[in-house]
Amino acid sequence: METPQKLEHLTGEPTTTDLKLPPLKIGEMVVDPPILQAPMAGFTNYAFRQIVRGYGGAGLLATEMVNARGFHWLDEHEAEFPDRLWGVEDEARPLAVQIWDNQPDVMAKVGRRLVEEFQVSVVDINFGCPVKQVTEKAHSGSYLLREPERMGQIISRLVEACAPTPVTAKIRLGCSENTINANEIARVVEESGAAALTVHGRVAEQYFKGQADWDRISEIKSYLKKIPLIGNGDLDSAEKVFRAFRDYNVDGVMIARACLGRPWLFAQAAAAIQGRPIPPEPTLNEQRDCMLEHYKLVVERFGEAKGTLLMRKFACCYAQAKPGARHFRKHVANVATKEEFFEVVDKHFPCDVPSEPVAS
Ligand SMILES: Cc1cc2nc3c(=O)[nH]c(=O)nc-3n(C[C@H](O)[C@H](O)[C@H](O)COP(=O)(O)O)c2cc1C
Numbered sequence: 001m002e003t004p005q006k007l008e009h010l011t012g013e014p015t016t017t018d019l020k021l022p023p024l025k026i027g028e029m030v031v032d033p034p035i036l037q038a039p040m041a042g043f044t045n046y047a048f049r050q051i052v053r054g055y056g057g058a059g060l061l062a063t064e065m066v067n068a069r070g071f072h073w074l075d076e077h078e079a080e081f082p083d084r085l086w087g088v089e090d091e092a093r094p095l096a097v098q099i100w101d102n103q104p105d106v107m108a109k110v111g112r113r114l115v116e117e118f119q120v121s122v123v124d125i126n127f128g129c130p131v132k133q134v135t136e137k138a139h140s141g142s143y144l145l146r147e148p149e150r151m152g153q154i155i156s157r158l159v160e161a162c163a164p165t166p167v168t169a170k171i172r173l174g175c176s177e178n179t180i181n182a183n184e185i186a187r188v189v190e191e192s193g194a195a196a197l198t199v200h201g202r203v204a205e206q207y208f209k210g211q212a213d214w215d216r217i218s219e220i221k222s223y224l225k226k227i228p229l230i231g232n233g234d235l236d237s238a239e240k241v242f243r244a245f246r247d248y249n250v251d252g253v254m255i256a257r258a259c260l261g262r263p264w265l266f267a268q269a270a271a272a273i274q275g276r277p278i279p280p281e282p283t284l285n286e287q288r289d290c291m292l293e294h295y296k297l298v299v300e301r302f303g304e305a306k307g308t309l310l311m312r313k314f315a316c317c318y319a320q321a322k323p324g325a326r327h328f329r330k331h332v333a334n335v336a337t338k339e340e341f342f343e344v345v346d347k348h349f350p351c352d353v354p355s356e357p358v359a360s
Pocket of ligand 1: 038039040041042043064065098126128129170200232233234235254255256257258
């Protein structure tokens, strides 16, 4: 058997050519460019999404996953919206809100609410979360991959409740290496009326270990007759996004971890697939300014104490893989006030070396 080719090992320049991709359509909505920002719990909140929008290049953005049952309970008790819906009402579109649960009725009620009241562009269902609180405790997320019939019920109820707003599904390849069933699931997803399928090329028990299997993602394409396939996993450069489109037969791609400290990656990836020069990485000073803008948005919402605490992890993402990142991480892990945050950034965030004055 041939060893599956992984994105890491692909070669074959050039990696910036106009691929002349057909438009990615999710229902009636055109996602242009066909590059999606992944939902990431704890990260893809309103502040982060504004930063991503600022750089451009992402055709569709997504919220963090929202617990549908929790939302429904809050609603029935006339409590506030979940924090994860921060900004959703007023934010630019397109925007997908991702929800999870295993009860078709609860999902349908919440979906309807998101469509009617929030007018979201897409309602996405999480069938990929491997976290025990979601799988073992709530029999949701990737747990449902072992119950295709139930998945179908959830999707069709939600599709009916949200029409004409599209409903999409995000899955993994299966629960475990021995129970890979993404091909079968793909059929169920399509037949139940979903408007697109996103596949993270790992099984749930892998969490984030190993490499995403893009051969398996690609294989799923032949099981879909009408709806687009969006591939996800390990896309951390414009070149890899280019290769994913060129070599793996996907209609769209979704970027997750790599965009956390590099929200400009979408613009770079979009340029690569459209045959334009890939914009360079922002200078370190520009990256620092981007992080400070992010900090401002977070503090505006959560206040100084909670905002600063929350920003520690984002700040680490921005510093990641840069000279001095470890040192910065160590210091930023203890900041509690605005003053401390700015001081640590001033002293320790990786910065551009001032160029030597040119001798005349
Ligand atoms: C911190 C974190 C939070 C995540 N939260 C979600 C989530 O809320 N919903 C979801 O469908 N996937 C979630 N994921 C999975 C990502 O969307 C994506 O499928 C996965 O990270 C693989 O893509 P990548 O290799 O580009 O990171 C999360 C991943 C990370 C790292």
